[in-house]
Amino acid sequence: MRKNLAKVVVLALDDVVPFDLSIPSRVFHEALDEDGNRLYDVEICTLGGEPVATNAGFTVAAQRDERALAEADMVVVATQEPGAEMLRTGKLAPEIAEALTLIRPSARIVSLCTSAFVLAAAGLLDGLRATTHWALADDFARLFPGVDLDPDVLFVDNGRILTSAGAAAGIDLCLHIVRLDHGAAVANAAARRCVIAPWREGGQAQFIEQSVPRTGDSSTNRTRQWALTRLEQPLSLAELAGHANMSVRTFSRRFVAETGSSPNQWLIHRRVDRARDLLETSDLPVDRIAAAVGFGSAALLRKHLQTTLGVPPTAYRRTFRAF
Template sequence: MSVFTRPDRHSVAVLVRDGVLPIEAGIVHRLFGQARDASGAFLYEVVTCALTPGEVRTDTDFTLNVAHGPEALDGARTVVVPAADADYGERPHTPIDHGLGAALGRIRPDARVASICTGAFVLAAAGLLSGCRVTTHWRSVGFFRALYPHIDLDPDVLYTDNGRVLTAAGVASGIDLCLHMIRADHGAAVANDVARGTVVPPHRDGGQAQYVRRPVPEPERSGTAHARAWALEHLDHQPSLRAMAARESVSVRTFTRRFRDEMGVSPGQWIAQQRLDRARQLLEETGMPVDRVAHEAGFGTAASLRQHMQAELGVSPSAYRRTFRGPAASPRSGVPAA
């Protein structure tokens, strides 16, 4: 018998291990647990499970009382594996013993599986990351590569999405990953509402490079915030790299270097993501024709927008709108009121 009692909701199981980081388990409950549709109905049912029900040690001075065992994994449509203190240390690794291996074997073939921080070691040891592009905490990159040299590890991103398998880099990027999954399931409007309720940004720019300890830069450095703010206001005019650099009164080369250091991505990659986010917002919240959406988001033509959405999201603008434009969206063309 399934431990999930609400078949109308997407079932999420959080698999905790001895020494779990409780904040990471809490992130999953807090974010998925807030998501509601336009009528106010909850969209997810989240349960916590362990290899053995009962008291589970955390990496703090309190324990978790977990009601469910690995049978919770049988009916889960999404399984999330947080980090545990066994993943850290001089030579962190997560051997898959019989109990953990048997538990992971209960996950449905069509279920989505995600790790937070060094939870990626568990998925890797179980063979779930073969052929995937993954990430883990930047401090554990060297150990991960030594243990799993065949796995494509990207240490510079906050999270990765391979379709069925997803990984997040660290504690806070677990928030980014959960919001990403909610956005993929139910659209930006629902994810943004969850982000507001949690008082976090709905989308963070850059990657782990922002958080790796570096030498203090020379005082000549300035940020790129003014150029980014200006670019967001002028997406429909397709702001160029040269124009952005001019906003900061520096050369293109200097601006590009500063931008990558500050944001973790190139200006071109950042602009592309902002355009896509803007197009998704307009498709969800307005009745604008697709060609106007393309113009407002800086893609120029509907054909260009279709090409980018197909490449990044695997759907056309029309299909995306049918999926995510809720009944509360205004039927009028134009940008909705704030």
């Protein structure tokens, strides 16, 4: 773990969204070391240190002005309503562009929701994959054709520059950053203190203008919880549907509507999650971990970990056991 607190500076611009503005402080302040000490120091800055108007009818006062950006290990641009001028021209106000030049080359840069427009207008996303709120994806693609926009995911990690989808997806991205920096145990504990899921299923696509499935007897939730206690066992689609008292076709349709992924993909991701936890927290051999999470063989675990995370099990373990 880092011995010193990582300096996080959140840039708030006019028409900032209060909920999104609070996300970095809430999540990063709950990332604690084993002695209960905070691992991140979070400050808010505005241009000129002036109060900024929110989109909720009140203003917020700043701790710092834009000079704080030069001190940051990580800069988070909080969500703000893209103005008519931005949506028409894709151009930044000169004072915002100038402020962004203060960010150190080594600093991580994070956009929440529609603040991806700010990073794109500054040229920071050129040639990179990125995401933003699905409702403004068409505008984004029109204004910034040089950015590889993926409107279906909750966040995109390009290494130094990371972007999140709408609203609560910023929580997913901040937890992802905590996990990268300090491992799964710290991130999971932060999520528990925030009373949020450490990892959400599916992507942004599941939230795009579709009816919200009702829970209860017609939901697949009970079967999903049941499956989580049996990941080491082979679980066929027919067996899952039978547990839910549904036909395979109905079960599959409702599963996708509720989670954003197919039952098979959901199982793979849950097994990968369980494997990651065991790789980080145990000394079990890879073949034992593969059996414990239901992949059956080390080769299959390697395949799915490589596909999902881009690294084999041994490399993943070396990275995260360092914490």
